[in-house]
Amino acid sequence: MSRYDPAEIEPKWQKAWDAAGCFTARHDPARPKYYVLEMFPYPSGRIHIGHVRNYTMGDVVARYKSSCGFSVLHPMGWDAFGMPAENAAMERGGHPKDWTYGNIAVMRDQMKPLGLSIDWSREFATCDPEYYGQQQSMFLDFLEKGLVYRKAAVVNWDPVDMTVLANEQVIDGKGWRSGAAVERRELTQWFFRISDFAGELLEALDRLENWPEKVRLMQANWIGKSRGLQFAFETAGAPEGFDRLEVYTTRPDTLMGASFAAISPDHPLAKALEAKDAAVAAFVAECRRVGTSEEALEKAEKRGMDTGIRVRHPLDPAWELPVYIANFILMDYGTGAIFGCPAHDQRDFDFARKYGLPIPPVFVAEGAAEAPLAEAFVPMKSERVRYVRGFAGPEVQTGEEAVDTAIAACEAKGIGRGVTNYRLRDWGISRQRYWGCPIPVVHCARCGVVPERKENLPVRLPDDVSFDQPGNPLDRHPTWRDCVCPACGAPARRETDTMDTFVDSSWYYARFTAPRAATPTVAEDVDYWMNVDQYIGGIEHAILHLLYSRFFARAMHLCGHLPAKAIEPFGALFTQGMVTHETYSTRGADGRPVWHTPEEVTRTAEGATLADGRAVEIGPVIKMSKSKKNVVDPMDIIARYGADTARWFVMSDSPPERDVEWTAAGADATQKHLARVWRLAAEIDQRGGTDTTQDETLLKALHRTIVDVTAGIEGFAFNKAVAKLYEFTNTFAKSDASAAAKRLAMRVLAQLMSPMVPHLAEEVWSLTGGEGLVAEARWPVADPAMLAEDSVTLPIQINGKRRAEITVAKDLPAAEVERMVLADEAVIRFLAGQPVRKLIVVPGRIVNVVV
């Protein structure tokens, strides 16, 4: 071979790794383990360049840790259930199962040429009955432990697709797929009791030091802890059983500013009134028509209806407040009822104005007099204000202080109690879909809801289903629903809802430790491998997937499927950026942009043109998307440049947490660099010199590079590691060191490059006489003696500006440095005779002369 030829060397070394079994994870008690995992892909059909970046990062970590002596687990699987498979079946015919497994086969074949150090023997898909059967088994364990329950809940219902939609699937009040107006419907659904863990999930975030601060904050906000007072109003004129109305407030200090009470349209009291009063029924029905999406809520007018019921103010029995039903009160936060304080809450203020209610202020700005308000006065909680209708505290205090004072005062008077509330709701997992994990319960006319027997698991999805009608094919399957009650043996019907696909991805990391086991996990395997030492994936999963997994690990622990040390499943988390590309467009006949793929476009320094010579407008650099056609196919890249070029490119330039822009010019340059390294290795015999002083200089630079590259990989700063490798390659190319020294340096360079470009590394290693495989070699360690420098160049600043520099022996005493600085010609010139007021010598770093 006379040139760098990735098409030849890449398959060759992949075969060598396979033959040596380099990547098979071994449960080796004698060695420390390291579990590195990338978020597993959805088998959409083809791999995307984003996958390449994600898995290359994981591969860099896996290969590095392996060469550091860890027993590494680096598996891959498929998040294989979900709507797209059913949509494909509806649109193109065929079966979701065939579509999914077909896609998996294609994507697996596409991933293999990347040369990832994956233990493929552990691969599974979540739609494998062997996997979802174990998930069903855990569902039953959770049911037994009270971690799962059924309740009626208001959901977004798509009347055309006949399914529940998540909030994010509702766009402008319409179903994202069908375009039909979404209805609010009350359905009985299965829920995981994640809210019971709210406090624990929040507190434990503090201990996840190796998670991005941003993700921890997002989760903390999502969990939404608040401290407040819950108390009951006594009612007058309410139906039987409603003598008291419980409300929750985070601002009990504003209780003296109460002007009304309001309840949710879904509140039991509203339901009781609805049954008797047509006007109430009409109002409540009107409220329900509005969707639950953010947009709908944003636009919806704040409306209320006076129920005629009155409540007594807890601090003044003579003071009566009206009770409204209001469309903006949520039933599932707090108690579903509030008291309104218009003076200090803008929404309550608007409501009071609209319905002619009083607006008594509780506090005023410090130093201000009480006066009618034009809008609500809402100071920061830490701002000091003067309380004019406060109670049991100093007149002037902050809202924060006043809340604590008010809770204590109310508790002392027997008015309610301080409570902590969370915004986190229980996790509704029922989906009216076919392509998901069946919920393993049976509905029996006599026994009610009965868990399926574990020996009957998995409850398999039937294959003979049709998608010619909307809705859930399981509902209309002629026989699948029919079964016998596990309790009494009478004929019964299966649950036809399947589980949210987030359930599948909430425990797959644990399953990788024993993927073929007959139980969800195996104690000795999870004890050895869990938790995941390094998890890598997209920021888009910052909340849902990661929070669900944290809950699931705790639930699994309670059921004996995970050890206590694994209740935080991901010890370290890294969220990588996207791969972006510029966009290309021309104008169509109708003036609308016509998008062009990078393949169709010829890019020059000045601009871009199509093959027919038409000029192309270069648009912004954005995430690759099919609609904008700014997509490059990883398979095309590999065919053209080889996998190592793709891997090196996505690891260089941008820090891994940020977006990286794919450019053809960058890929060309990357391949040139790799070819250069190959050439430098192949030419050592012709190019080696004999100057031994050069040897030492080269090897010192090499050892410095070992330190820097190691730090870069350890610190997830792959771009910096790559920069240091470029730097050393330049040093190497210019060096006249002996062939022996060059051969040694090149072998170590190959090792340092191996996590990013493993195929080239093996080739260079073998060209330079390395023994065995780089993949099995120990990571190089820098020799401290080679890092020591005898002399150091100190910049000299005069009044903070760099004016000169001196090179001195490393350990030269400060007094001696001072003497040399003052004797320096350039310094004398700049001082121009001015007396030196101060001379600062920072040993080994800098000198500053102050005049």
Add this chain to the structure above:
RNA sequence: GCCCGAGUGGCGGAACGGUAGACGCAGCGGAUUCAAAAUCCGUCGCCGCAAGGCAUGCGAGUUCGAGUCUCGCCUCGGGCACCA
């Protein structure tokens, strides 16, 4: 509205409070070549012939010294959002 984060050359980006712009891309000049490709050498923040001056979104401050720390703005990005 609430909560975060980020602003550094033409571009991606480096920089324990200590020489701002490592490394890469693009550009420019040159060598080699009949020519090109490939490769190699040099140059590359702005103004200036130079000496030098100005430069890390803007304005203050702390410090011998600030891209980095503090305060106040501006702009962009992200998350949450009828949460009582």
